[in-house]
Amino acid sequence: MQHNLLFLWPFLSLLQVCNVGGASSVLNGTVGESIVLPAGVHGTVQAKLLQWSENNKVIIQSAKKRVQVLDQRLEGRVTMSNETGDLTISSLREEDSGKYVFNGVGSPSSESILPKEVQLHVYERISKVQLDSQVKNSTNSSSCSVTLSCSVLGGSQVVLSWSRDGQRIAGAEKTITLTVSPSREELYSCTASNPVSSQTERVTVPPCQTHDIAPRPGLSVCELKAVLFSVGLVAMVSAVIAVNVRSVLQENQNQTRTRTRSRAEWKSQDSPTEEEEEGL
Ligand SMILES: *[C@@H]1O[C@H](CO)[C@@H](O)[C@H](O)[C@H]1NC(C)=O
Ligand SMILES: *[C@@H]1O[C@H](CO)[C@@H](O)[C@H](O)[C@H]1NC(C)=O
Ligand SMILES: *[C@@H]1O[C@H](CO)[C@@H](O)[C@H](O)[C@H]1NC(C)=O
Ligand SMILES: *[C@@H]1O[C@H](CO)[C@@H](O)[C@H](O)[C@H]1NC(C)=O
Numbered sequence: 001m002q003h004n005l006l007f008l009w010p011f012l013s014l015l016q017v018c019n020v021g022g023a024s025s026v027l028n029g030t031v032g033e034s035i036v037l038p039a040g041v042h043g044t045v046q047a048k049l050l051q052w053s054e055n056n057k058v059i060i061q062s063a064k065k066r067v068q069v070l071d072q073r074l075e076g077r078v079t080m081s082n083e084t085g086d087l088t089i090s091s092l093r094e095e096d097s098g099k100y101v102f103n104g105v106g107s108p109s110s111e112s113i114l115p116k117e118v119q120l121h122v123y124e125r126i127s128k129v130q131l132d133s134q135v136k137n138s139t140n141s142s143s144c145s146v147t148l149s150c151s152v153l154g155g156s157q158v159v160l161s162w163s164r165d166g167q168r169i170a171g172a173e174k175t176i177t178l179t180v181s182p183s184r185e186e187l188y189s190c191t192a193s194n195p196v197s198s199q200t201e202r203v204t205v206p207p208c209q210t211h212d213i214a215p216r217p218g219l220s221v222c223e224l225k226a227v228l229f230s231v232g233l234v235a236m237v238s239a240v241i242a243v244n245v246r247s248v249l250q251e252n253q254n255q256t257r258t259r260t261r262s263r264a265e266w267k268s269q270d271s272p273t274e275e276e277e278e279g280l
Helices: 002-019 221-267 273-279
Strands: 024-030 035-037 049-054 057-063 066-069 078-080 087-089 098-105 116-123 126-137 144-154 159-164 177-180 186-194 197-205
Touching: 024 035, 035 116, 057 078, 066 078, 126 186, 126 197, 144 159, 144 186, 144 197, 177 186
Parallel strands: 024 116
Antiparallel strands: 035 087, 049 057, 049 098, 057 066, 078 087, 098 116, 126 144, 144 177, 159 186, 186 197
């Protein structure tokens, strides 16, 4: 049997050199899960020898219904279908990433089986994304800022993206912290993704308030109008209250005056002191 395989080797080498590139694909696998690398054969494969190699090293071969795993790293984690030639790798590891090539040799029909190349990338799934916010008031309390920090647990080759009220923030892909100073309530989200997973966390940021009521330099016309309107309203209400209070006081005073006067009249006519006090 060994002799047979050696006899076939020159054909294999020839095929590898000549035909790779005709059919190739890219697959993304997930750490811990399994993946099928298709041999790209239509129907049942008819060949004396089926082989999968990685980086030009044979990892598994099937000849005369006997399957041999030749790579210790893949021992117990790899199977090849003798029907289709498809390769199944289970319990994937990141180091399984690489270029895999399928070859079938000794086809009874005149047409030979074309080698199939599969580029496998294995990524770790993102397990969790956390979005924290921290408010920072400046020492003189004239301004404040909110720092958002996005942290990712697990995952390989992770890319971040940020959005504000559902709109993607351009140019923030490489930052894990974002400092903002919103004038109204805003919804921020951080999305972590890689080719095999994606997770999003959201946080509502309240308006970043200032301690002083005086309009800031950055105040918009709309805000300014609102402030002026509020001030006007307060002034108007105050004026109305003041007028009411005064009239009430006056009424009270009049009543007291009348009462004291009548009392004074009733008491006696010869004590003008009270009358004088009232006049003041
Ligand atoms: C594949 O292998 C099984 C045994 O493992 C055998 O029964 C079957 O005939 C084989 N098929 C081909 C096409 O060689
Ligand atoms: C408040 O402090 C900031 C720096 O923290 C400064 O830029 C700003 O001019 C200060 N404002 C006032 C009113 O002092
Ligand atoms: C694998 O991931 C790459 C990005 O790295 C992507 O362009 C490609 O479409 C993915 N392939 C599949 C089959 O999901
Ligand atoms: C910042 O100022 C706001 C009021 O404008 C206050 O509610 C908040 O607690 C302050 N935050 C810190 C960290 O000092």
